[in-house]
Amino acid sequence: MTGSSTVHSGIIVKKYGGTSVATPERISAIAEGVAQQVGGVRGLIVVLSAMGKSTDELVALAHQVSRRPAGREMDLLLATGEQVSVSLLGLALQDRGVAAVSLTAAQCGIRTDSAFNVARIQSIDTERILAELEAGRVVIVTGFQGVTTDHDITTLGRGGSDITGVAVAVAVGADACEICTDVDGVLTADPNLVPAARLWPEISYEAAIEMASSGAKVLHPRAAELCMAYDIPIHVRSSFHAREGTWIRGSDDMVMEQAEVVGVSSDRKIAKITLREVPDEPGLAARVFQDLAGEDICVRLIIQSASSEGRGRITFVLDEEFAEQAAHLVEQWKSAGIASDGIVDHDVAKISIVGSRLASTPGLAARMFSALAREEINIDCISSSEMKVACVIAGEHVERAVRAVHDEFFPPEPAR
Ligand code: ASP
Ligand code: MG
Numbered sequence: 001m002t003g004s005s006t007v008h009s010g011i012i013v014k015k016y017g018g019t020s021v022a023t024p025e026r027i028s029a030i031a032e033g034v035a036q037q038v039g040g041v042r043g044l045i046v047v048l049s050a051m052g053k054s055t056d057e058l059v060a061l062a063h064q065v066s067r068r069p070a071g072r073e074m075d076l077l078l079a080t081g082e083q084v085s086v087s088l089l090g091l092a093l094q095d096r097g098v099a100a101v102s103l104t105a106a107q108c109g110i111r112t113d114s115a116f117n118v119a120r121i122q123s124i125d126t127e128r129i130l131a132e133l134e135a136g137r138v139v140i141v142t143g144f145q146g147v148t149t150d151h152d153i154t155t156l157g158r159g160g161s162d163i164t165g166v167a168v169a170v171a172v173g174a175d176a177c178e179i180c181t182d183v184d185g186v187l188t189a190d191p192n193l194v195p196a197a198r199l200w201p202e203i204s205y206e207a208a209i210e211m212a213s214s215g216a217k218v219l220h221p222r223a224a225e226l227c228m229a230y231d232i233p234i235h236v237r238s239s240f241h242a243r244e245g246t247w248i249r250g251s252d253d254m255v256m257e258q259a260e261v262v263g264v265s266s267d268r269k270i271a272k273i274t275l276r277e278v279p280d281e282p283g284l285a286a287r288v289f290q291d292l293a294g295e296d297i298c299v300r301l302i303i304q305s306a307s308s309e310g311r312g313r314i315t316f317v318l319d320e321e322f323a324e325q326a327a328h329l330v331e332q333w334k335s336a337g338i339a340s341d342g343i344v345d346h347d348v349a350k351i352s353i354v355g356s357r358l359a360s361t362p363g364l365a366a367r368m369f370s371a372l373a374r375e376e377i378n379i380d381c382i383s384s385s386e387m388k389v390a391c392v393i394a395g396e397h398v399e400r401a402v403r404a405v406h407d408e409f410f411p412p413e414p415a416r
Contacts, residue, residue: 010042011133011174015049015143015165019182020239021085022052030239031092034138038098043133045168046140048089049161050081055144068324071116075145075155079105082142082161089140101132102140105147110164112146112154118296119146119154121163124171133172141168158321162223170230177227179219179236185245186211186218186236189264189406193399196412200262201244204251207262207354208234210387213300214352215267224248260364261355261409266402268349268395270300271323272380273330275314277340280307284338285314291329297322301350301383301390314339315381317350317392348380349398351405352390365389371408377401 014034021027030046038044049055058078062069083104090102109125132139143161146154156163162179169177183190186208187197203211205228212221218236227234227248237245278284285304292299301317318326323344330342353368365382368389372379377400381392393401 008175009173011045011172012037012041012043012176012178013045013047013165013169013172013174014178014180015047015161016180016239017161017182018049018052018055020180021048021050021089024088027051027085027088028092031089031096031098034089034093035096035098038138043172044138045129045133045172045174046089046138047143047161047165047168048082048085048140049143051085051088054081054084055158072152075116075119076153078155079142079145079153082144086140086142093138093140098138099136100138100140102142103128103132104142105145105164106151106153108139108141110141110146110167112148112156114148114150114152114154115296116152116154118157118298119148121146121156121167124167126171129168129172156222157220159220160222162220163226166223166226166232166234169232170226174232176233176235179223179234180239181218181236182239183218184238184243186216186248187263188410189402190217190266193266193402194264194406196410197406198410200246202247202249202254203262204254204356205248206251206387207356208248210352210354211263211265214265214354214388214390215350216263216265216354219248259355260357260361261353263354264351264402264406264409265354266349266351266398267300268398269320270317270348270350271320271326272315272317272345272348272392273323273326274343274345275330275333275339276342277311278307278314278338280310280312287338288314288329288333291332292316292318292326295322295325295329297326301381301392303381303383311340317348317381320346347395348392349395349401350390350392351398351401352388353405353409354388357386358389359384359386367408368405371404372401375400375404377404 086102090100093100111123112119143164166177185199189197191197209224212219212224233249299316303315305313377397379391
């Protein structure tokens with residue numbers, strides 16, 4: 001990996017999440033902030049999520065008319081949320097005398113593949129964006145959406161505005177992408193669960209990717225991957241105050257050496273599927289995961305246990321939103337003799353410690369397991385890599401588990 005480029009474009013991308021634009025007051029507050037910053041940079045691009053929980057509300061609406069809403073029409077619906085927030089910010093800026101233009105993904109050429117609901121950005125035609133910046137306008141872009149070569153509207157998957165923010169930053173060669181959110185930056189744990197969680201001034205791309213993929217809500221894992229691939233630093237910061245948050249950048253550019261354990265994260269929005277009595281034959285695991293891939297279902301964790309008497313067990317964890325689709329596949333696998341039974345368990349959660357050299361540093365996993373044991377929390381499955389040790393536990397214990405494991409690695413400072 002090369003170090004960050006020393007040529008500065010003077011362009012900054014700021015992405016605001018749903019809570020940051022939840023009300024007209026919040027949108028006005030962002031307009032105020034942007035109005036103050038606009039003179040100081042060559043170009044300002046603002047990427048927005050939909051207001052508050054409006055995407056959830058659109059999903060709920062779709063469920064009222066369809067049993068399994070998905071595909072093209074679903075994306076056309078979901079993409080409307082971001083159109084509301086960008087146009088409102090455009091109006092708010094113009095009201096303050098700031099030249100601004102709001103653009104949908106189609107208008108600014110964010111081209112994706114046609115995997116509706118989980119589309120991937122293929123290219124961004126920056127011509128319009130750059131022309132608007134050149135004309136002195138703040139450019140406001142809808143997050144989360146794209147357009148196919150056939151002019152169909154797509155969405156990038158829940159939380160996808162982060163991906164848009166970073167992809168736009170990459171495409172225009174921005175100096176940085178700011179992720180403006182409702183927490184102060186990347187912390188050692190979710191501050192809503194652990195009020196004493198500490199803020200990191202900087203972390204590596206690798207640690208950010210692991211934190212994000214193990215459930216930390218601050219950043220979409222695909223956004224962190226993009227930044228790493230193109231070496232665009234991200235600044236995760238609060239949209240409620242001006243203090244510095246966390247810089248995510250290449251480890252070569254970091255001032256400090258990264259700690260072994262960077263954080264404790266958890267994820268309740270998962271489901272666990274256990275396939276029992278899977279015949280011990282080559283090709284069956286391949287078939288199961290091909291079928292899942294065929295439906296664009298992302299799997300978070302896979303555990304296969306050694307077989308006894310010619311039959312084994314495959315357990316995997318997936319995002320809750322895919323559980324229903326996967327349950328359909330389970331029925332097919334049962335009829336095809338791939339498993340005698342398949343159990344879908346919704347009441348589970350995953351807790352992870354994330355960092356570097358985890359599996360190869362003696363005692364770190366043991367400390368995590370001991371912290372859970374002291375709370376008498378049973379561990380259902382364990383998986384580990386150099387960057388992560390993850391445990392699946394009963395969903396109801398997750399908050400207590402996070403506090404206990406966080407206290408183990410980041411002991412509360414003694415009162416003075
Ligand atoms: N509005 C979309 C969602 O709620 C995208 C985002 O917020 O990043 O998933
Ligand atoms: Mg988000």
